[in-house]
Amino acid sequence: MAKKQIDKEVTVEEKLTTLYSLQQKLSEIDNIKILRGELPLEVGDLEDEIIGLETRIKKYEAELKEADTAVSHQKQKAKDSSLKIEKYKEQLDNVRNNREFDHLSKEIEFETLEIELSEKRTREFSQESKNLTEQIEKSKTFLSERSEDLAQKKAELESIVSETRQQEEQLRDEVKDIEAEVEPRLLHAFKRIRKSARNGLAVVCIERGACGGCFNKIPPQKQMDIKIGKKIIVCEYCGRIMIDPELIGAD
Numbered sequence: 001m002a003k004k005q006i007d008k009e010v011t012v013e014e015k016l017t018t019l020y021s022l023q024q025k026l027s028e029i030d031n032i033k034i035l036r037g038e039l040p041l042e043v044g045d046l047e048d049e050i051i052g053l054e055t056r057i058k059k060y061e062a063e064l065k066e067a068d069t070a071v072s073h074q075k076q077k078a079k080d081s082s083l084k085i086e087k088y089k090e091q092l093d094n095v096r097n098n099r100e101f102d103h104l105s106k107e108i109e110f111e112t113l114e115i116e117l118s119e120k121r122t123r124e125f126s127q128e129s130k131n132l133t134e135q136i137e138k139s140k141t142f143l144s145e146r147s148e149d150l151a152q153k154k155a156e157l158e159s160i161v162s163e164t165r166q167q168e169e170q171l172r173d174e175v176k177d178i179e180a181e182v183e184p185r186l187l188h189a190f191k192r193i194r195k196s197a198r199n200g201l202a203v204v205c206i207e208r209g210a211c212g213g214c215f216n217k218i219p220p221q222k223q224m225d226i227k228i229g230k231k232i233i234v235c236e237y238c239g240r241i242m243i244d245p246e247l248i249g250a251d
């Protein structure tokens with residue numbers, strides 16, 4: 001009973017002014033977020049990019065290790081073949097027949113080809129190793145640049161956040177206080193309209209006979225009703241709550 005009486009005491013005009021001031025506080029919070037802008041997103045993107053670069057460097061480093069191992073393996077093979085050739089040549093001095101001579105000559109020929117093959121592979125793997133080393137160098141330079149960018153953006157974001165944190169907290173407290181003054185059903189409707197409105201404005205003034213939100217013409221009778229301010233009137237096109245500019249001291 002007592003609550004109903006209190007509700008009755010609140011005029012429509014008062015409800016509208018309350019909603020309008022609530023909207024102003026919320027818009028201020030929106031502006032703080034705009035000020036932070038794309039920074040949180042940019043920080044996130046950079047962090048992802050850095051993880052990607054680190055993964056790439058690890059992969060290159062594993063490949064480099066493989067290539068270097070292959071180089072030493074091929075060098076060892078060539079060395080082994082040379083030793084064999086030396087041994088065969090010594091044996092050649094002591095051959096007892098043509099068959100043995102032919103056999104040793106073929107072995108020497110075979111090992112000579114093996115050496116050529118190993119040298120070719122050594123060159124190939126060395127080239128690969130060189131390319132990978134360059135790629136790792138490049139990726140590391142890129143990584144350090146990106147890390148610097150990230151540190152800078154993070155610092156920027158932190159400074160904006162800390163500058164505006166207090167302001168935002170205060171606004172949020174004020175919003176809570178104002179919201180407590182608005183009847184739940186109306187507050188719910190206000191929030192719903194605000195969510196669907198592109199500019200975040202749920203309460204708009206009529207401007208030159210048109211809705212200040214969607215700029216559609218308002219019928220004269222409705223304009224009168226808004227001016228009288230005896231009930232809450234929404235725009236039939238965009239659903240925003242319309243108010244008389246004089247109510248909020250605007251032209």
Ligand SMILES: [Zn+2]
Nearest residue numbers: 211214235238
């Ligand atoms: Zn409208």
